[in-house]
Structures are given as C-alpha cells and as structure tokens.
Amino acid sequence: MSEPYASLREKAAALDAQDELAKQRELFALDEAVYLDGNSLGALPRHVAGRLADVITREWGELRIRSWDESGWWTAPERIGERIAPLVGAAPGQVVVGDSTSVNVFKAVVAAARLAGEDRDEILVDATTFPTDGYIAESAARMTGKRLVPLAPGDVPAAVGPRTAAALVNHVDFRTGRLHDLPGITAAVQAAGALAVWDLCHSAGALPVGLDAHGVDLAVGCTYKYLNGGPGAPAYLYVAERHQAGFDSPLPGWTGHRDPFAMTPGYTAADGATRGRVGTPDILSMLALESALDVWDGVSMDAVRAKSLALTDFFLECVRAYAPEGRVTSLTPEAHEERGSQVALRCAEAPQVMETLIARGVVGDLRRPDVLRFGFTPLYVGFADTERAARVLAEVLTDVPGQATAV
Amino acid sequence: MSEPYASLREKAAALDAQDELAKQRELFALDEAVYLDGNSLGALPRHVAGRLADVITREWGELRIRSWDESGWWTAPERIGERIAPLVGAAPGQVVVGDSTSVNVFKAVVAAARLAGEDRDEILVDATTFPTDGYIAESAARMTGKRLVPLAPGDVPAAVGPRTAAALVNHVDFRTGRLHDLPGITAAVQAAGALAVWDLCHSAGALPVGLDAHGVDLAVGCTYKYLNGGPGAPAYLYVAERHQAGFDSPLPGWTGHRDPFAMTPGYTAADGATRGRVGTPDILSMLALESALDVWDGVSMDAVRAKSLALTDFFLECVRAYAPEGRVTSLTPEAHEERGSQVALRCAEAPQVMETLIARGVVGDLRRPDVLRFGFTPLYVGFADTERAARVLAEVLTDVPGQATAV
Numbered sequence: 164m165s166e167p168y169a170s171l172r173e174k175a176a177a178l179d180a181q182d183e184l185a186k187q188r189e190l191f192a193l194d195e196a197v198y199l200d201g202n203s204l205g206a207l208p209r210h211v212a213g214r215l216a217d218v219i220t221r222e223w224g225e226l227r228i229r230s231w232d233e234s235g236w237w238t239a240p241e242r243i244g245e246r247i248a249p250l251v252g253a254a255p256g257q258v259v260v261g262d263s264t265s266v267n268v269f270k271a272v273v274a275a276a277r278l279a280g281e282d283r284d285e286i287l288v289d290a291t292t293f294p295t296d297g298y299i300a301e302s303a304a305r306m307t308g309k310r311l312v313p314l315a316p317g318d319v320p321a322a323v324g325p326r327t328a329a330a331l332v333n334h335v336d337f338r339t340g341r342l343h344d345l346p347g348i349t350a351a352v353q354a355a356g357a358l359a360v361w362d363l364c365h366s367a368g369a370l371p372v373g374l375d376a377h378g379v380d381l382a383v384g385c386t387y388k389y390l391n392g393g394p395g396a397p398a399y400l401y402v403a404e405r406h407q408a409g410f411d412s413p414l415p416g417w418t419g420h421r422d423p424f425a426m427t428p429g430y431t432a433a434d435g436a437t438r439g440r441v442g443t444p445d446i447l448s449m450l451a452l453e454s455a456l457d458v459w460d461g462v463s464m465d466a467v468r469a470k471s472l473a474l475t476d477f478f479l480e481c482v483r484a485y486a487p488e489g490r491v492t493s494l495t496p497e498a499h500e501e502r503g504s505q506v507a508l509r510c511a512e513a514p515q516v517m518e519t520l521i522a523r524g525v526v527g528d529l530r531r532p533d534v535l536r537f538g539f540t541p542l543y544v545g546f547a548d549t550e551r552a553a554r555v556l557a558e559v560l561t562d563v564p565g566q567a568t569a570v
Numbered sequence: 571m572s573e574p575y576a577s578l579r580e581k582a583a584a585l586d587a588q589d590e591l592a593k594q595r596e597l598f599a600l601d602e603a604v605y606l607d608g609n610s611l612g613a614l615p616r617h618v619a620g621r622l623a624d625v626i627t628r629e630w631g632e633l634r635i636r637s638w639d640e641s642g643w644w645t646a647p648e649r650i651g652e653r654i655a656p657l658v659g660a661a662p663g664q665v666v667v668g669d670s671t672s673v674n675v676f677k678a679v680v681a682a683a684r685l686a687g688e689d690r691d692e693i694l695v696d697a698t699t700f701p702t703d704g705y706i707a708e709s710a711a712r713m714t715g716k717r718l719v720p721l722a723p724g725d726v727p728a729a730v731g732p733r734t735a736a737a738l739v740n741h742v743d744f745r746t747g748r749l750h751d752l753p754g755i756t757a758a759v760q761a762a763g764a765l766a767v768w769d770l771c772h773s774a775g776a777l778p779v780g781l782d783a784h785g786v787d788l789a790v791g792c793t794y795k796y797l798n799g800g801p802g803a804p805a806y807l808y809v810a811e812r813h814q815a816g817f818d819s820p821l822p823g824w825t826g827h828r829d830p831f832a833m834t835p836g837y838t839a840a841d842g843a844t845r846g847r848v849g850t851p852d853i854l855s856m857l858a859l860e861s862a863l864d865v866w867d868g869v870s871m872d873a874v875r876a877k878s879l880a881l882t883d884f885f886l887e888c889v890r891a892y893a894p895e896g897r898v899t900s901l902t903p904e905a906h907e908e909r910g911s912q913v914a915l916r917c918a919e920a921p922q923v924m925e926t927l928i929a930r931g932v933v934g935d936l937r938r939p940d941v942l943r944f945g946f947t948p949l950y951v952g953f954a955d956t957e958r959a960a961r962v963l964a965e966v967l968t969d970v971p972g973q974a975t976a977v
Contacts (some may be wrong), residue, residue, distance in 0.1 A: 192631035200635045212623060215854070217639035219622055223801055224599035224614035228607045228933065236801055265823030281723060290835060295824035295849065297838040302820050306713040313835065338833075387850070393642055394630055394853035398820065413709055416672030417702035424938060426745075428697060430705040430721065442670025443794070446801035447622070448855045501783025526635065531831060 167484040171550050176285060178477065184470050187542040189389075190458050196524045196557075197548040202365060202505050202538025203528055205391030205455075209220040214454035218447060239449050240397075240418075240440055246456045247390070247399050249381070250464065251363060252373040254365040257401055259385070259436040260452070261444055264364060264398040265295045266414070267383035271400060272303035272331055273413040275358040275381055278406060280327035282311050283357065287323060287330035289316045290422035293337040297360055299392060300331050306413070316343045320351035327357040327379075334372065335365035335503030338530050340475075340495040342366070342503045346377040353378065358406075364388060368459075369541070370468040376399055381406065388537035389504065392452035407435055416441035458542060470541040471504040474549055478506050478537065481553030490560045494534065512565040519559045525552045574891045578957050585884065585953035591877050596947040597637060597865045598798075603931045604878045604955040604962075605689055608773060609912050610935055610946025614796030614860075621861035625854065646856050647804075647825075647847055653863045654806050657871065658791070659780040664808050665841040667793070667859070668851055670702070671771060671805040672702045673821070677846060678807060679710035679738055680820040682765040682788055685813060686735035689715050690764065694730060694737040696723045703769055707738050725751045727758035734764040736787075741779065742772035742910030745937050747882075747902040749773070749910045753784040760785065765813075772797060775866075776911035776948070777875040788813065796911065796947060799859035807846040808888045814842055823848035865949060873897035877948040878911040881956055885913050885944065888960030897967045901941065915942040919972040926966045 179185060194208040207532040222230040231237045237549035243293060251258070262270075276286060288300040290313035297313060298373050305312040314322055315330045330352045348358040358380040366372055368389025374382055386392035402410050412432070417423050417445060419440040421431045432438040491508040510516055510533060519531040527537040537552065586592060589853055599614040624751050629637040638644045651665035658665070683693060695707040704720060711718040723739045729840075730737060737759045756766040764786040773779055775796025783787055789808040793799035809817050821838070821850035824830050826847040828838045839845040886900060898915040917923055917940060924936040934944040946960065 168962070192599060192627070194632065198634065204630075204635045204638075206634060207626065209631070212626045216619060216623060219614065219619045219800075219858070220599070223611075224616070224619070224900070225601070227605065227613060228611045228935065230801065231611075262669065262673065264668065264822060265822065265849035269821055280906075293824070294827075294833045294837075297835055298824065298827070301837065302822055306820060318870045385850070392628075394637065395850045396850070396854075397852065409583070414673060414676055415705045415709055416670065417700070417705065426701045426937070428701060428704055430701075430708065436829050442672035442805070443792070443802045445670070445804065445855045447803075448852045449789070449802070451626070451854050453626055492894060528635065530833070569960050 168554065171481050171484060175477070175546035175550040182470060182545065183460065183466055184541055185459060185545060187462065188545065191543045193543060196526050197541065197552045198545045199525065199527045199537040199544065201540030202388050204394055205540065206543055208391055208455045208458045208530070210457065211451050211454045211455055215447065215451050216248045218450045236444070236446050237322055239446065239453065240444050241437060243449060244399060244436060246453065247386070250390070250459060251384070251401065251402055252371060252375055256435050257404055258399050260399045261395050261440055261441045262398060264362070264383055265299050267300040267398045267400045267467055268296050268331070268362065269303055270412050270414055271331060271360050271381040271383050273302050273307055274410050275329035275360050276303065276307040276309055276369070277411045278409050279358055283326055283328035284313050286310070287312045287314060287319055291312055291316065291336055291338070292362065292366065294334040296331055296333060298333060308496050312360070316348065319348050319371055323352050323355040325355065327355055329358040329360055331360045331362065333362040333365065335364055338534055339507050340355040340503045340505035343493065345372070345379070348376050349379055351423065359495055365503055369471055371464045377408070378439055379403065380452045386452050391455045391458065393455065395448065395449060396452045397445060397449050400436070402436050402439055404420050407438065412438060414441045415501065418442060418444065462542070467541045471539055472499050472502065474539040474541065474544060474546065475502060477507050477546055478539065478549045478553055481550050482508070482556065485553050485557035487560050490565055500567070504541070505536060505538045509533050510535050513562050515563050516559055519563060520556060523555050523557045523559065575961065578891060580612065580826060582884070582953040582957040585880065586713065587824070587954065589877060590873055591869065592931055592952060594865060594869065597855050598950045600950060603648045603933050604959045606932065606944040606946065606951065606959055608947030608950070609795050611801055612795055612928045612947065613950055615798055615862045615865045617864065618800070618858050618861045622854065622858050625857045627711065639848065643851070643853050646709045646850050646853065646860065648844060650856060650860045651843060653860065654793070654797070657783055657797070657866060658774050658789070658808065659778060660808055661782055663842050664811055665806050666846045667806045667856060668802050668847055669805060671769070671790055671792045671943070672706050673737070674805045674807045674938070675706040675769065676710055677819050677821055678767045678788040678790050679707050679736060680714055681817050682736035682767050683710065683714040683716055684818045685816050686765055690733055690735035692719050692733045693735055694719045694721060694726055696739040697721055698723065698743055698745070699740040699769065700771065702772055703738055703740060720910055723755065726755050730759050730762040730764055731736050732762065734759070735763055736765040736767055736768065738767045740769040740772065744772055745941055746914050747910045749908050749911035752779070752786070756784050756786055771909055776878055778871045781786060786810065793859050795855050798862045798865065800855060803859045804852055806857050807843070808845050814845065817845055819845060825849060825851065850909055869949070872949045878946055879906050879909065881946040881948065881951060881953065882909060882913050885946065888957050889915070891964065892960050892964035894964065894967050897972055898942070912943060912945045917942050919970050921969050923966055927963060930962050930966065932962045
C-alpha cells in the first residue's frame with residue numbers, strides 16, 4: 164500500500180481506538196456502506212422496531228382508546244420535548260414536539276412578530292437557509308402585515324433595527340455546512356429590541372446549541388437528521404419561558420387549549436410550551452422518535468462536537484491527500500467555530516460523481532447543481548469510514564471524466 | 571330468558587347472518603369487548619403491524635435515504651390521497667394527505683377566504699362543531715382580515731350572503747351524531763357566491779360523502795376514526811380541481827413547491843393537490859395509514875351506510891326496550907337522513923355510567939358533562955355486539971343510582 168493511504172489508514176485506526184463514542188455505533192442498523200447522509204435521514208436505532216411493534220400491537224391493537232391515558236399518548240408531545248430539551252440546552256418546560264418543521268416555523272415567526280408588536284414591521288430571514296424557512300416566513304410576514312427582508316446571516320447584526328420584529332436564521336447552512344454565530348446574532352437582534360428565531364435542523368444532535376445560555380427567544384428543529392427519529396418524524400418548537408405567556412399561536416388547535424376536553428367554543432391557551440401544540444399528536448411517528456432518543460443516554464454533547472470536528476477535519480485532510488488536483492473545492496469553513504457537522508464539496512460533475520459514489524458504497528447526497536454533501540454523524544460514523552469515503556471519492560473522481568472546478 | 575331479551579337476541583342473530591360486511595371483522599384486532607369508540611380511534615387492522623415492521627426494518631433501516639425514491643416515500647401524500655378519494659366521492663388528483671386536521675382546516679379556510687376575494691369579509695362557522703375547527707377558523711379569519719360568524723349549521727342557508735367568503739361546517743356533529751345537509755348547505759353557500767368547506771372527520775368511512783357529486787369546494791378530514799389509520803394518523807385535504815390553480819396556501823412549505831429539490835429562494839406552487847403539502851411527510855404514520863386502508867378493498871360505501879343505519883336503529887330499539895325509564899335520552903336524530911354513525915345518549919350520571927360500562931366490556935366514550943357516546947363502525951361492529959351493549963348499559967343504569975334526565 165502506497166503513501167499517503169497507509170499513513171492515513173493508520174491515523175484512522177488510532178483515532179477510532181481513542182473514540183469514546185465508538186460503542187454507540189452498535190445501537191444502529193448499519194451495513195457495509197459508509198453512511199454520510201445522516202444529516203438528511205438518520206440511521207435506524209435498532210431497538211425502535213421492537214418498540215413500535217409494541218405500540219401498534221398492544222397499545223393501539225389491545226388497549227385502543229385507553230392508550231391516550233394509560234400509555235401516555237396524550238402527554239407525548241411534552242414528554243418527548245423534555246427528552247430533546249437537554250440536547251439543545253433548554254431547561255424543562257420549553258420544548259414541545261409535533262407537526263413538521265415548516266409548520267413550526269410558521270408558529271414561531273408569527274408568534275415572534277406578534278410579540279414584537281405592530282410598530283415593528285420587518286422580519287429578517289436568512290436568505291441562504293433551507294428554502295422552506297423562507298417560504299414560510301414570507302407567508303408569516305404577509306399574514307401579520309410585515310415585510311420580509313432576506314439577507315445573509317452575517318448581515319443580520321448590521322441590518323437589525325427599530326423596525327425589526329424578528330430574525331429567522333438557520334444555525335447551520337444546509338448546503339455549505341457553515342455554522343452561524345448563534346450567540347452573537349441573538350445578542351445583536353435582541354439589542355435592537357427584536358426576537359431571534361433559530362432553525363436547529365442541521366445543528367441539534369451534532370453540536371451544543373445552548374438555547375437558554377444564549378438567551379434565544381424561539382427555535383424550531385427537525386428530529387430525523389442527527390436525532391435519528393425516523394423519516395419525517397415530528398419536529399419541535401422551543402418557546403423561552405419568558406415568552407410563553409405572550410405566545411399567541413396562529414394555529415390554536417384543540418390540544419393547545421387549557422382544558423381540551425371541555426370542548427368549549429372559546430379558545431383559552433394552555434400554560435407553557437403546551438400552547439405550541441395544535442392537533443391530535445401523530446402517535447406512531449412520535450413514539451418512534453421517543454424510542455430513538457434512547458441512544459443519547461449518557462452521551463455528552465461536548466464529546467459529540469469534539470468527534471464531529473475531528474471527523475470533518477480528517478475527511479478534509481484525506482480529501483486533500485487523495486483527490487485529483489482541482490476537481491473538488493470545499494464550501495465548508497475551515498474554522499471550527501464556523502463549521503457544522505458536514506462537508507460540502509463543489510464539483511462540476513457532482514451528479515454523476517454522487518451517483519457513482521453511492522453505487523460504490525459511500526452514501527452522501529447531491530445538492531443541485533454541483534454540491535457533494537457529506538454528513539458526519541458522530542454516534543455512528545468512524546474514522547476508518549471517513550478515510551474510506553475520501554479514498555472512494557478520489558477513485559470516483561479519477562474514473563468520472565471531469566475538469567477542474569471553477570471556484 | 572325473558573322477553574324482550576330473547577326476541578332482540580334472535581333479531582341480532584338474524585341481522586348478523588345477513589350481514590355482507592361481517593367478514594371484514596376478522597381483519598381487525600378485536601377482543602371480547604364491544605368496541606363502540608371507533609369514532610374516536612378506529613381499531614387496528616391486524617396486517618398493519620407487519621407492514622410497519624417492514625417499513626422500519628427494511629425501508630428505513632436498510633435502504634435509508636434511498637427509500638424516499640425507491641420505497642415511494644416522497645409521493646406517499648398524493649398516493650394515499652388517491653386511496654381516500656373514492657371513499658369520499660372524489661375523482662383522482664384532488665386529495666392529499668398530511669398534517670393534522672387542525673392544520674388542514676387552517677389551509678382550507680385561509681385558501682377559501684382568499685379565493686372568495688377581499689370584498690367578502692365574513693366566514694361562517696358551525697358553532698356546534700368539534701371545537702378545534704372554530705378555534706382555527708377564528709385564527710384564519712383574524713389573519714385574513716375577516717370576521718368570524720358562529721352559527722348553527724341549519725342557519726347557514728339563511729345567513730349566507732354577499733359578504734360571506736366561506737362557510738366551514740362539520741358533516742356529522744361530534745357530540746350528537748347529527749348528519750348535516752351537505753348537498754343543501756353547499757348549494758346555498760355557493761348560490762351566494764361563497765365557498766363551502768366541509769370537515770368530514772365523523773362521516774368519511776361511515777357513509778357516502780359525495781364531494782364531487784355535490785360540488786364541495788374544499789374539505790378536510792382525519793383518518794384515525796372510521797378510516798382506522800392509527801392514533802393521530804395524518805389528515806387529508808380535498809381541493810376541488812377547479813380551485814387548485816387559485817389555491818393559495820398559508821403554509822407554503824417546500825414539499826408543495828413545483829420543484830422542491832431546486833431549493834430556490836422563491837416559492838412556486840406545484841400543480842394540483844400537491845400544493846396542499848407543507849413539510850416533510852411523516853412516513854411511519856403515513857404508511858401505517860396506507861396499509862390500514864386495505865380493509866376497504868371491495869367494500870361498497872352504500873353497504874357501509876346501510877349497515878350503519880341498521881346498527882344505530884337497532885341500538886336505539888334495544889335501548890328503548892331495555893333501559894330503565896327516563897334515565898337516558900337520545901340526542902341523535904331518528905331520521906336517517908339526519909343521522910351519522912353514532913348514538914349519543916344524554917344521562918345525568920354519564921361519567922359514572924361510562925366508567926362502569928367500560929369496566930364491563932362496553933367501550934364508548936364520555937363527552938362532558940353528560941353525554942354517553944357510542945360509535946358504530948360497520949366494518950367491525952355486529953348486531954349481537956349492539957344488543958349486548960344496550961343490555962349492559964341497561965344493567966349499569968340499574969346499578970348506578972340516578973334520576974330521570976331533564977331534557
């Protein structure tokens with residue numbers, strides 16, 4: 164075996180041997196492929212299948228309607244919220260699970276606009292965000308009589324002002340993997356008297372978020388990426404305790420009512436995060452998520468972050484060592500404080516390269532037109548996997564005709 | 571055995587022997603209890619457990635991200651919509667599955683208000699409806715600058731006028747079981763130039779709805795009652811074909827975009843019912859629902875309706891024959907054209923009576939403060955069950971001290 168392969172393989176082995184999270188991998192259903200798409204769909208925690216079988220056969224099949232009380236179905240949105248809370252740095256009572264991320268963005272942005280008051284008529288939105296946030300924020304602005312201002316996250320501190328009601332920013336850019344400055348942007352937004360709303364889809368479960376520590380106002384996130392909750396698993400909404408009494412949901416469904424079974428014609432919102440609830444909770448998906456969260460027991464988010472950075476550092480090192488000159492360019496920041504848990508490589512032949520990579524057992528994904536995206540899930544991706552992914556990528560780049568990327 | 575027990579038991583046996591739907595019962599997980607709460611949570615179709623095990627273990631666990639294409643996850647909302655469409659009398663291309671009923675009420679009422687135009691500033695809402703519809707309609711009215719007018723469904727034809735944008739009515743009243751006049755109310759609303767929005771939660775799967783035949787504009791419904799889709803299973807939205815091009819969703823999430831994977835900053839709605847989609851579909855719950863719908867294969871909704879009426883007629887007959895004088899009063903209309911698939915009995919001691927009934931194996935539910943509610947699911951409730959339920963009810967009423975109900 165020639166250099167640099169041998170030395171990087173040795174390094175991978177050494178890093179894997181020191182990895183305190185390595186034992187988590189056996190909790191997941193994985194095969195010989197290197198799965199670097201956990202930032203799109205997290206792998207299955209193996210025990211979830213048994214739990215869901217029990218939910219279906221016994222809780223639904225045998226207990227039926229009694230399960231709303233006896234199996235704890237009714238309180239699942241709050242209970243699972245409490246499981247997610249420590250993963251995003253939230254004290255109890257502020258996170259509730261349900262609906263999709265898009266629906267929660269709508270709740271959060273409308274509620275933020277209302278909390279800010281009528282004098283503030285602008286909503287700033289991260290123009291580089293996953294697009295659903297922009298689409299939904301546009302609707303929220305339209306329906307609250309405000310104007311949407313798309314801008315780069317880094318421009319938020321300069322743009323925020325007395326007219327700003329709220330700013331919606333994605334913690335990690337879904338395309339480039341850039342980690343935005345949550346503490347700094349939050350502080351700047353609040354200094355101007357506005358509310359900071361964060362989308363944690365690409366950060367929760369991959370790095371410490373510190374919602375309470377940084378005084379975030381509202382946040383949303385999905386649970387099917389680094390939280391491994393299953394395809395389309397319910398999202399969550401964080402409402403900081405100080406905003407709960409004023410949280411005025413645009414979707415005041417019956418399960419967010421103070422006394423839902425009174426079935427009164429007038430709406431009185433429940434206390435706490437419960438007022439973020441809308442309709443009847445989606446129990447099968449929700450209890451799969453609850454079960455999936457068991458893999459976090461005893462795991463420190465600081466250890467996850469340290470491994471995540473080590474993995475992405477190592478992947479970039481291997482790519483630099485192996486890949487043919489000029490064929491790929493990293494879009495992911497080198498600086499740790501600006502990097503999430505993915506590496507995005509621009510490549511002119513990205514569609515064909517990703518298709519071939521997947522066929523050869525390295526699963527990333529394509530972001531059209533020219534981005535190869537590789538997500539590193541510290542709970543189940545190792546350093547040998549990472550070295551192999553870079554090596555196979557280099558082989559594919561050699562086999563797929565191409566040209567140097569214009570940066 | 572004394573009369574009238576013997577004769578009603580004989581009648582039950584004769585009715586069961588003639589029941590062409592009786593064979594469907596074996597498709598469901600049922601036990602010795604008489605389950606009359608399928609209008610709250612439908613029983614488990616037994617094969618769903620195996621299907622979900624495959625979804626979890628193979629589609630999520632082995633194929634992972636590939637399942638979005640290869641297992642048809644991405645198109646599940648439309649595909650399952652097409653399974654529901656014939657059950658509610660809709661031609662293809664008009665029903666999409668996803669989100670909760672409450673969220674779909676919001677989409678439908680806002681879209682109806684927008685379709686009606688700014689000159690029309692009132693939204694009529696069924697004041698007797700399941701309360702979430704009223705809460706959400708209030709929010710939709712507030713956010714579209716309209717005024718909400720709650721009224722009895724029977725008063726809609728007299729109240730609808732040139733200021734009316736839309737009317738939201740529940741097809742069957744969740745409390746009394748009264749079936750409202752969908753063709754007549756729809757025609758009256760449309761004659762005034764407004765849009766008719768129907769909530770089918772308590773009718774779909776229990777009787778023919780005829781959305782296309784009666785020219786309904788928009789409709790929503792849940793899938794966990796008579797459609798047996800599982801606890802909190804995703805709801806559906808019907809958008810009549812003629813309104814699709816103008817359907818302007820307040821929740822324009824990325825999956826309703828014409829080209830979602832282009833991930834462009836601007837929103838362009840997809841054609842057809844797809845524009846009712848919002849976020850990433852909740853696959854586990856959605857595919858459980860899809861599997862559950864297999865029990866409808868070869869079932870005629872006319873046969874379901876005929877059996878439903880026969881069951882509720884027979885239950886009322888048995889209750890009249892067995893129950894102590896004056897202890898219960900039916901709130902459910904006698905006339906078939908005004909009756910859904912449940913019987914609601916007012917009883918001063920309803921809480922204690924229902925608790926005792928359930929302990930004795932007859933499962934209905936309580937609607938506070940004084941309503942005993944019994945749902946009759948024609949696919950798995952038989953006439954002997956019905957006779958037994960009335961008989962046990964009479965015994966419980968005898969054992970629970972009480973007084974005649976003031977009507």
